[in-house]
Amino acid sequence: MDFRILDASAFYAGVPFRSSEDCYTTSSVYDEIKHIKKNHDALGTLLETNRLKIREPSEESTKSAIKAAKDTGDFPQLSKQDMSVIALCIETKGEIITDDFAISNVAKNLELKISPIMTKGITDVGKWVHYCPGCRTNHSSGTECPACGTPLKRKLLKD
Ligand SMILES: [Zn+2]
Incomplete structure (x- = not known):
């Protein structure tokens, strides 16, 4: 199966709320975005119906993500949340849904799949x-x- 992994920018753009596909994120991203007031109930529904799943990357994937970010020079631009998304993508061989330039850049260098949000x-x-x-x-x-x-x-x- 395909893992669609959402970073904070994907939540702010409303991606999970208008897609019927299952998606994944990490607990640190969820902690960052759960305060979006207008989507509060929608987030709860996504979790209850298991369309949004929270999963933590392993320490090993996190180390690989940090190394890759340092290689491309994006590391200072990336938050702990951003790093967790990249790490989860490495681990699941998934696809990151993001509009964040630094995340996309590191992901590209790792030859991970990226989907820009754009459109709506x-x-x-x-x-x-x-x-x-x-x-x-x-x-x-x-x-x-x-x-x-x-x-x-x-x-x-x-x-
Ligand atoms: Zn010019």
């Missing part, structure tokens, strides 16, 4: 812009800066 979740959490790290301008689309030719990066503007 965007309206809940903010909007994506393409920005130029060269001349620091924002663009609504494109892969290259029209002004200076630098490859554009994407970032989420929070509402």
Whole structure:
């Protein structure tokens, strides 16, 4: 079976509440997101119906995740919650549902499966812009800066 593993950004975007597929997360992520007031009852229902399962990564997977994050240089950007999600993904050979850049980057380097949230979740959490790290301008689309030719990066503007 496929393990769909949700990080905090997936919960904030409402992913588990509009999907009928089972999903997994870790207790540290759950502790972080259980305060989302508007989804409080929905979270309870997901747990009761076993569509959301909480599972802890082993110490060994956690060590592998930490090592991988240090290799890519993302470690300072990653919280304990983020690390637990990566570790669980390593352990279950699952798929991470996230919009977090550092998590995605580490996961990619480990050749783990990642599913960006995007689509509907965007309206809940903010909007994506393409920005130029060269001349620091924002663009609504494109892969290259029209002004200076630098490859554009994407970032989420929070509402
Ligand atoms: Zn530019």
